[in-house]
Structures are given as C-alpha cells and as structure tokens.
Amino acid sequence: MNELLYLNVMEIRENLRAKEFTAEELTKAYLERIDETETRVHAYLSVLRDEAISAARAADDRIRTGDQDFPLLGIPVAVKDLLCMKDTKTTCASRFLENFEAPYDATAVGRLKDAGAVILGKLNMDEFAMGSSCEQSAFGPTHNPWNLKTIPGGSSGGSAAAVAARSCVVSLGSDTGGSIRQPAACCGVVGMKPTYGRISRYGLIAFASSLDQIGPFANNIQDAAILLGAVSGHDPRDSTSADEPVPDYTDDLEAGVDSMKIGIPKEYFIEGMDPEVETAVREAIAVFEEQGAEIHEISLPHTEYALPVYYILAPAEASSNLARYDGVRFGVRKKGDSTFGSLFGMYAASRENGFGDEVKRRIMLGTYALSSGYYDAFYTKAQKVRTLICQDFKAAFENIDVVLSATAPTPAFEIGERLDDPISMYLSDILTIPCNLAGLPGISQPCGFTSGGLPIGLQLVGKPFAEKTILQAAAAFERATKHHEALPPL
Numbered sequence: 326m327n328e329l330l331y332l333n334v335m336e337i338r339e340n341l342r343a344k345e346f347t348a349e350e351l352t353k354a355y356l357e358r359i360d361e362t363e364t365r366v367h368a369y370l371s372v373l374r375d376e377a378i379s380a381a382r383a384a385d386d387r388i389r390t391g392d393q394d395f396p397l398l399g400i401p402v403a404v405k406d407l408l409c410m411k412d413t414k415t416t417c418a419s420r421f422l423e424n425f426e427a428p429y430d431a432t433a434v435g436r437l438k439d440a441g442a443v444i445l446g447k448l449n450m451d452e453f454a455m456g457s458s459c460e461q462s463a464f465g466p467t468h469n470p471w472n473l474k475t476i477p478g479g480s481s482g483g484s485a486a487a488v489a490a491r492s493c494v495v496s497l498g499s500d501t502g503g504s505i506r507q508p509a510a511c512c513g514v515v516g517m518k519p520t521y522g523r524i525s526r527y528g529l530i531a532f533a534s535s536l537d538q539i540g541p542f543a544n545n546i547q548d549a550a551i552l553l554g555a556v557s558g559h560d561p562r563d564s565t566s567a568d569e570p571v572p573d574y575t576d577d578l579e580a581g582v583d584s585m586k587i588g589i590p591k592e593y594f595i596e597g598m599d600p601e602v603e604t605a606v607r608e609a610i611a612v613f614e615e616q617g618a619e620i621h622e623i624s625l626p627h628t629e630y631a632l633p634v635y636y637i638l639a640p641a642e643a644s645s646n647l648a649r650y651d652g653v654r655f656g657v658r659k660k661g662d663s664t665f666g667s668l669f670g671m672y673a674a675s676r677e678n679g680f681g682d683e684v685k686r687r688i689m690l691g692t693y694a695l696s697s698g699y700y701d702a703f704y705t706k707a708q709k710v711r712t713l714i715c716q717d718f719k720a721a722f723e724n725i726d727v728v729l730s731a732t733a734p735t736p737a738f739e740i741g742e743r744l745d746d747p748i749s750m751y752l753s754d755i756l757t758i759p760c761n762l763a764g765l766p767g768i769s770q771p772c773g774f775t776s777g778g779l780p781i782g783l784q785l786v787g788k789p790f791a792e793k794t795i796l797q798a799a800a801a802f803e804r805a806t807k808h809h810e811a812l813p814p815l
C-alpha cells in the first residue's frame with residue numbers, strides 16, 4: 326500500500342503545509358487505491374475523479390498562497406449516497422433514484438467543501454438506509470475488508486468499508502438505529518452518531534426524521550473529532566438542527582478518564598450475544614478501570630422495548646417520508662402510461678418497480694401502524710414507550726457520565742446469512758437503537774477481534790451534546806489498546 330494512505334488528517338495537513346507532497350498527489354494515491362480495492366470491496370457507488378482532482382488542485386493553490394487554515398484542506402473524503410451533492414447522482418442505493426442528480430449540496434456536503442475537503446465519491450448503503458448489512462443496496466452489496474465473504478454492516482456499509490480499506494481518509498454516514506455504529510463495529514473503524522440536531526440534515530434523504538443523524542467514520546478518534554467539528558453546527562435550513570455552540574472536539578482528547586463514571590447497563594448483555602464479543606467488552610471495561618474510570622452497574626429497565634418501538638416508529642416515519650417517490654415528483658416512472666388505468670395505477674406501478682423488498686416491507690409496516698383504528702394501539706403507544714426509554718437514560722445520567730456496551734451482539738456475519746430472516750437482521754441493532762430513540766450521542770470504536778479475525782466494536786453513549794466526553798473516553802481507550810492500528814488483509 327502506498328505510504329501516503331497510512332497518514333491521519335493531522336499528518337496529512339502537516340505534510341501538505343511542509344510541501345512534502347501535494348493534495349493532487351495524495352488524491353491520485355487514493356484514486357489508485359480505489360481502483361485496486363473496489364473490484365473486491367465495492368464501497369463506492371460513484372467515483373468523482375475529475376471533481377476530486379479539481380478540488381485537490383484548488384487545495385494546492387490555497388496552500389501555495391498560504392490561505393490554508395481549513396480543517397480538511399486537501400483531505401480525501403467520501404460520503405454516503407443519501408447526501409445530496411450538487412449535479413451529482415444521489416441514488417440512496419435505490420433503482421428508484423438511479424437517475425436522480427441533486428440540484429443542491431446538503432449542508433454537511435457544503436461544509437465539507439468549505440472545509441477544503443476533496444470529495445472522492447458516493448458510498449454504498451442499504452436502500453434508503455434500511456438494513457444492517459448493505460445487502461439491500463439495489464447495486465449489489467459491499468464486502469467487509471476484513472473478510473470479503475462477510476457483510477460490512479449497514480446501512481452505512483460503504484462508508485465503513487471505504488475507511489477500513491483506506492480508500493478514503495474519513496467518510497460521512499447516517500444513523501437512524503445504528504447505521505453508523507454497527508458498520509463501524511463490523512469494519513473495525515470509529516463511527517459516531519452525534520446528538521440529534523448536532524449536524525444539519527438539510528439535503529439528507531430522510532428515512533425516519535425523528536431519529537436520523539449524520540456522523541463521521543474514521544480510522545482513529547482524532548480524525549473523527551476533526552470531521553465532526555467541520556460539519557457540525559446550526560443551520561437555519563434544518564429546523565431540528567440545534568443552536569448549540571460547536572466546541573473544538575480535538576481539544577482535551579488527552580484528558581483521560583480518571584474518575585470518569587462509566588455505567589454498564591445490565592440489560593445490554595443480552596441472550597444470544599456472541600461470547601467473544603462479551604469477552605472483548607469485559608476486557609475493555611477492565612482497561613477503563615485501569616485508566617482510572619469508576620465502573621458502575623446500571624439499569625436501563627425499558628431496554629427490551631427499544632427494538633419493537635423502533636420498528637413501529639421508524640417504518641411509520643418512513644412510510645410518510647417515502648410518499649414523495651411516486652414517479653412524478655421523484656423516482657423513475659414505470660413505462661407504459663396507457664396501461665395503468667389511473668393516476669394511482671401509475672404511482673403504484675412505479676413504486677412497485679422502483680422500491681426493493683425491504684423498503685416495501687417498511688412502508689407496509691409503517692402504513693399499517695399509522696392506519697385508522699391502529700394508530701393509538703401502535704404509534705401512540707410506541708411514542709409513550711419511547712418517552713420511558715428517554716427517562717431511563719436521563720435517570721442513569723444523574724449518576725454516570727458515559728454508558729458502555731458492545732455495539733452489536735455479534736461480529737459481521739456472512740453475506741446471505743440473514744437475508745431471508747428480517748427479524749434476525751433487525752436484532753443487529755438491538756444495542757444501538759435505544760441511543761437513537763433518546764437522541765443521544767454514541768460512538769463505536771474497535772475493541773478487539775474474534776478468533777476468526779473479525780473486528781469487535783465497543784459503544785460509548787453520552788449525555789446530550791456531550792460528544793467531547795465520549796471522544797475523550799474513546800481516545801483514552803485507543804491510546805491504551807491500539808486496536809485501531811490493525812489493518813485488514815486486503
């Protein structure tokens with residue numbers, strides 16, 4: 326592997342400033358890496374070669390003139406294909422949006438550009454972000470760089486796999502029920518879902534609007550912190566974006582965890598958890614203790630309801646958000662206008678043709694939960710239980726700073742293994758979903774490997790807007806263990 330591909334964001338910035346290499350050379354090294362790995366990994370849905378080279382040249386011009394105070398200047402990044410990027414295909418990994426070119430930049434994409442980043446391309450995902458394996462992509466699955474027979478996790482599987490394969494430095498994904506943290510765990514990288522409202526979702530194709538959040542993937546905590554800082558902040562175009570100041574997330578990463586109070590929820594060591602995952606998490610707890618953290622057993626008593634609540638609320642919101650794909654306003658219209666019989670027939674034929682099976686399943690689940698006569702029994706009740714789950718966290722956070730658990734109950738599974746069994750697929754997110762329901766920030770970082778060489782992820786969840794605290798804790802763990810330095814056998 327080209328030695329430029331080992332560098333982290335700070336090292337790249339220093340080298341660019343010292344004129345050790347140019348942003349163009351770096352970008353070309355990444356484009357070559359993409360050519361070398363993509364036939365096996367398939368993390369990208371589109372590679373924006375010409376745009377990337379021009380952005381790199383623009384970065385080099387800035388560096389030459391000394392105008393270089395941008396957090397991601399010349400850094401090759403990539404984004405999940407549900408973030409709009411002007412004049413670029415944004416497919417959401419759906420046949421329905423196969424030809425959709427976004428007319429504007431998502432705020433997060435605009436902020437990447439403003440920060441000087443070089444956007445290499447758009448990354449694969451489960452269709453409309455519904456899935457945990459990246460197998461629901463209409464354009465074929467992504468493969469896990471650690472073992473190409475296994476899934477990279479999902480739905481942001483391309484974002485995780487590209488970072489793991491070193492075919493971009495950092496990436497953006499989105500997380501509605503675990504779609505950043507679970508693939509990060511599967512691919513042995515860092516992935517963070519910030520607090521609901523931390524990053525503007527303007528230009529993010531919506532799945533479940535009360536849960537969706539954009540976040541960073543990186544090979545180490547500092548890179549994740551830099552990317553988070555670059556894209557965070559209030560945006561008048563997203564009414565749910567929070568008007569909270571954005572701190573420098575890279576400050577105090579050295580602060581350590583001395584006397585930090587870490588809560589271990591007893592409900593998170595669930596039946597069916599892989600014993601190697603449990604062992605790795607228990608070892609991680611011991612590492613935190615050695616570093617001076619106080620470990621407390623806690624209870625989040627409504628945890629068992631999180632998955633069923635999510636599978637009412639998320640599909641309900643999805644059924645509403647996806648109503649706009651009708652073959653008229655958005656989506657490829659099914660050919661054969663004269664045979665549909667009615668306008669509704671044309672919508673139905675286009676939706677039947679455009680959406681994949683999992684998306685259809687979610688729309689049906691959601692429409693059912695919202696239908697008259699069932700609304701109170703399902704939707705309203707789920708909202709009430711969601712409140713109880715939020716209250717569990719609130720009570721726990723009166724005595725602790727961070728909640729620690731495994732990210733996913735099992736490591737990456739084989740491609741195809743859970744495809745015919747939606748419930749077993751849904752169980753992949755059992756430990757990540759509560760954090761979305763409560764709107765809290767959560768991070769996954771590597772904490773070891775199975776005997777078969779697959780990465781295991783550790784999850785840390787914090788109080789609202791306490792991204793700094795969990796980054797600090799994660800950085801302390803990273804320094805103590807160095808699991809993040811391992812490279813996949815690609």
Ligand code: GLN
Pocket residue numbers: 454455456457479480499500501502503504505532639754
């Ligand atoms: N796997 C979960 C689902 O399919 C979460 C997806 C996500 O976070 N976007 O709904």
